[in-house]
Amino acid sequence: EDDDDENEDDEHSEEDSDDEEFEKSKDVNEGRTLFVRNVSFESTEDSFRKCFETFGTVVLAKLVRDPDLDRHFGKGFIKFADPTSVSTCLSQAADVDAGGVELDGRTLNVLMAVDRREAAKLTTTEGPPKPTAKKDKRNLYLIREGVLLQSSDGYQQLSAHDRAHRDRLEAESKEKIKNPNFSVSKTRLSVHNLPLDVDDSKLKAMAQQAATKGLAEKPKIIQAKIVRSKDRVDINGKQRSKGFGFVEFDSHEAALGALRELNNSPTAFGASRRPIVMFAWENAQALRKRAMRLEKVKARSSWQQGRDDAERMSAGRGRGRGRGPSAGTKRKDAPNPSEDDATAERRGKRQRGDVVGAGDAGTQNLRYSNPDAASGRGRGRGRGRGR
Numbered sequence: 001e002d003d004d005d006e007n008e009d010d011e012h013s014e015e016d017s018d019d020e021e022f023e024k025s026k027d028v029n030e031g032r033t034l035f036v037r038n039v040s041f042e043s044t045e046d047s048f049r050k051c052f053e054t055f056g057t058v059v060l061a062k063l064v065r066d067p068d069l070d071r072h073f074g075k076g077f078i079k080f081a082d083p084t085s086v087s088t089c090l091s092q093a094a095d096v097d098a099g100g101v102e103l104d105g106r107t108l109n110v111l112m113a114v115d116r117r118e119a120a121k122l123t124t125t126e127g128p129p130k131p132t133a134k135k136d137k138r139n140l141y142l143i144r145e146g147v148l149l150q151s152s153d154g155y156q157q158l159s160a161h162d163r164a165h166r167d168r169l170e171a172e173s174k175e176k177i178k179n180p181n182f183s184v185s186k187t188r189l190s191v192h193n194l195p196l197d198v199d200d201s202k203l204k205a206m207a208q209q210a211a212t213k214g215l216a217e218k219p220k221i222i223q224a225k226i227v228r229s230k231d232r233v234d235i236n237g238k239q240r241s242k243g244f245g246f247v248e249f250d251s252h253e254a255a256l257g258a259l260r261e262l263n264n265s266p267t268a269f270g271a272s273r274r275p276i277v278m279f280a281w282e283n284a285q286a287l288r289k290r291a292m293r294l295e296k297v298k299a300r301s302s303w304q305q306g307r308d309d310a311e312r313m314s315a316g317r318g319r320g321r322g323r324g325p326s327a328g329t330k331r332k333d334a335p336n337p338s339e340d341d342a343t344a345e346r347r348g349k350r351q352r353g354d355v356v357g358a359g360d361a362g363t364q365n366l367r368y369s370n371p372d373a374a375s376g377r378g379r380g381r382g383r384g385r386g387r
Contacts, residue, residue, distance in 0.1 A: 031086060034089060036109070041072070048103065052078045056088065057080065088149065093109075099138070138180075140183075145259055146278040162272075173278075181283055182282065184282070189248075189255055189259055189277055191245055194275065196241045200226055210261035223247070227244055263275060
């Protein structure tokens with residue numbers, strides 16, 4: 001997707017048939033048209049247009065197409081209704097620290113459009129300008145999503161309350177840009193200006209419905225949460241809503257779709273109260289502390305589980321010692337199916353301590369099975385020898 005080869009010497013001009021309307025209407029000389037390079041092949045004219053609508057009303061958005069490959073060249077033109085939108089867009093594109101202008105993960109190279117003659121001069125003298133933007137690791141380009149410029153029609157239609165609310169949130173974002181610990185989440189949205197009766201389930205349903213449009217599959221919402229006051233309650237005795245919340249999706253596409261569908265919607269809560277949706281800020285220090293807390297909780301839980309397992313095993317061994325022989329151990333007095341009656345009777349006499357005679361035991365010696373009988377046998381032998 002490199003657009004800097006030798007075949008693009010006329011990249012600042014309206015060289016293809018798709019761009020003749022720019023030259024015919026002298027749009028280039030009006031100062032309302034921009035030339036955009038480094039557009040992803042995955043981008044469409046619709047997403048191309050929406051990307052620049054954050055700077056003002058877009059009259060025309062055109063991606064220069066390659067008829068042989070049936071796709072665009074990775075470049076196009078944007079025409080604004082107001083020249084001030086052009087200045088705002090160029091300023092943002094030049095601010096590489098704030099992320100420049102990005103579409104579908106690529107930083108766009110935005111320039112003033114010029115005619116063929118001027119483009120030829122630039123090509124022969126200076127060569128095509130090289131993009132200088134660096135990779136935006138903080139995703140700062142996403143802060144433009146959902147922003148309404150004060151000169152736009154959408155901003156002018158807002159109520160005084162909503163205008164003040166948006167201005168305050170935009171001022172907070174500008175302050176957070178200066179802090180390197182803050183970055184913008186690609187999957188988590190902050191939703192402001194909510195009625196106080198909107199709870200977690202209503203927020204989730206609203207966001208899911210908005211994200212579903214344009215997607216083949218139903219998006220998955222990881223979390224939807226209303227931020228509530230700790231010291232104020234509503235009429236039901238629950239902690240009162242602060243009027244904003246967060247929704248986290250499992251993909252950037254779903255979050256982006258929900259933002260564009262729900263933000264400033266006049267049908268969500270009424271024309272006088274419109275939702276303000278933007279990608280949420282994340283504090284790197286807070287995220288690290290949260291991760292450390294989770295690791296401690298997991299370690300404590302694992303240690304407690306090991307201790308509980310050890311106690312259960314110890315208790316099981318103790319119960320085993322107090323019981324009789326296990327099921328696999330044969331008792332001495334248990335009957336043997338293979339014994340005949342006489343053998344079983346002799347075995348019973350030995351276990352009871354009875355004397356077993358020579359005829360019964362099959363031997364000349366008398367045998368005793370208990371200590372008392374054994375001691376008596378010893379005394380008898382001694383007296384016999386003495387006599």
